[in-house]
Amino acid sequence: xxxxxxxxxxxxxxxxxxxxxxxxxxxxxxxxxxxxxxxxxxxxxxxxxxxxxxxxxxxxxxxxxxxxxxxxxxxxxxxxxxxxxxxxxxxxxxxxxxxxxxxxxxxxxxxxxxxxxxxxxxxxxxxxxxxxxxxxxxxxxxxxxxxxxxxxxxxxxxxxxxxxxxxxxxxxxxxxxxxxxxxxxxxxxxxxxxxxxxxxxxxxxxxxxxxxxxxxxxxxxxxxxxxxxxxxxxxxxxxxxxxxxxxxxxxxxxxxxxxxxxxxxxxxxxxxxxxxxx
Ligand SMILES: NC(=O)c1ccc[n+]([C@@H]2O[C@H](COP(=O)([O-])OP(=O)(O)OC[C@H]3O[C@@H](n4cnc5c(N)ncnc54)[C@H](OP(=O)(O)O)[C@@H]3O)[C@@H](O)[C@H]2O)c1
Numbered sequence: 001x002x003x004x005x006x007x008x009x010x011x012x013x014x015x016x017x018x019x020x021x022x023x024x025x026x027x028x029x030x031x032x033x034x035x036x037x038x039x040x041x042x043x044x045x046x047x048x049x050x051x052x053x054x055x056x057x058x059x060x061x062x063x064x065x066x067x068x069x070x071x072x073x074x075x076x077x078x079x080x081x082x083x084x085x086x087x088x089x090x091x092x093x094x095x096x097x098x099x100x101x102x103x104x105x106x107x108x109x110x111x112x113x114x115x116x117x118x119x120x121x122x123x124x125x126x127x128x129x130x131x132x133x134x135x136x137x138x139x140x141x142x143x144x145x146x147x148x149x150x151x152x153x154x155x156x157x158x159x160x161x162x163x164x165x166x167x168x169x170x171x172x173x174x175x176x177x178x179x180x181x182x183x184x185x186x187x188x189x190x191x192x193x194x195x196x197x198x199x200x201x202x203x204x205x206x207x208x209x210x211x212x213x214x215x216x217x218x219x220x221x222x223x224x225x226x227x228x229x230x231x232x233x234x235x236x237x238x239x240x241x242x243x244x245x246x247x248x249x250x251x252x253x254x255x256x257x258x259x260x261x262x263x264x265x266x267x268x269x270x271x272x273x274x275x276x277x278x
Contacts, residue, residue: 003029004028004029005029005055005056005058006170007031007033007056007058007082008059009034009062010062011037011039012032012036013034014127014129014159015060015062015159015166016032016034018159019060019166019170022163022167023170023171026171028170028171031052033052040052043064043066043069043073046072046076050080053076053077053082056077058083058085058086058173059086061073061087061088061108063088063104063107063108064108067104067106067107067108068107070107070108070111071110073111075115078115078117083117084117084119084173085112085115085117085119086120086121086166086169086170087109087112087120088122088166089105089122090123090125091125091244092244092245093106093109093123094106095242095244095245096239096244099239101232101239102239109121119177119178120169120176120178120181121180121181122162122165122166122183123180123182123183124157124162125155125156125183126156126157127157127158127162128156128158128261128267129270131194132270132273132275140198141275141276143206143207144207145195145207145208146208146216146219147191147209147216148210148211148212148215148234148237148241149191149210149237149240150210150241152190152242153190153193154190154191154194155186155187155189155247155248156184156185156189156263156266157185158185158260158263158265161185161256164256165251165255165256168255169181169255176255181254182249182251184249184251184252185248185263186248186259186261187248187262187263188246188248189263192208195208197263197267198271201264201267201271202275202277203271204278213235213237213238214234216230216233216234220234
């Protein structure tokens with residue numbers, strides 16, 4: 001094991017926990033950090049950041065949920081001797097205008113891309129695993145997924161591929177410097193087609209219904225969501241309907257030298273694990 005330490009932010013989340021496990025298996029020294037991790041890290045408590053950054057050479061960054069703090073974090077990382085940053089971002093970050101999504105993602109990208117450190121940005125499309133976790137598992141298990149999404153397809157990506165790409169990039173200094181990888185699955189499906197595949201694999205009648213963004217927001221608030229977060233998620237669908245991120249890309253193959261996993265592969269695994277059982 002080398003003495004280099006890789007900091008993984010969002011370490012309890014979808015990507016962070018998968019990436020940390022992969023890096024540890026490769027023999028990398030990992031510092032896993034988030035508000036509830038053993039190494040506490042909070043985007044809104046910068047007084048704790050220097051301690052988290054001590055001795056770190058490479059950092060995986062899950063962006064903050066508001067524009068701004070990433071700039072200060074990157075400056076502190078550079079001062080602490082960090083040499084490389086790998087940022088998770090979203091597909092179409094350049095095309096999302098002044099939406100909350102666009103502002104958050106571009107602010108974090110600007111901070112990383114404007115730094116003097118070696119950087120790589122991973123722009124991911126929507127994860128397959130949104131369907132077997134929050135926010136879609138529960139409505140699917142109840143028999144109907146209602147979303148403000150029409151016929152515009154989405155090239156859903158398997159989180160295992162996002163994690164494989166991130167762990168590879170984090171482990172290969174120099175090779176991915178200044179690159180923005182657009183990461184997608186191998187083909188685009190409409191949300192209705194995705195639900196149809198889930199229904200067939202699960203052997204359960206599950207329907208897809210298109211609703212308006214306002215109806216979707218109201219449903220989420222009725223389920224106890226904070227209104228701003230509910231509007232934020234509904235807004236994402238409105239942006240996707242504009243067709244900014246429909247095309248599959250070769251980002252996974254460029255980094256890994258193999259094709260991305262299919263949506264069907266995810267559906268089979270999740271159905272076998274009982275993800276949508278009632
Ligand atoms: N879902 C998708 O399909 C998709 C697709 C592309 C990009 N993205 C982007 O992916 C990012 C989320 O990444 P993810 O899915 O890996 O994580 P996630 O599963 O959403 O979990 C969020 C992580 O961030 C930590 N966190 C939350 N608030 C924090 C704070 N104030 N300070 C420090 N850490 C905090 C959480 O841990 P603690 O609670 O312990 O702090 C957790 O580890 C978002 O920027 C999203 O836009 C998502």
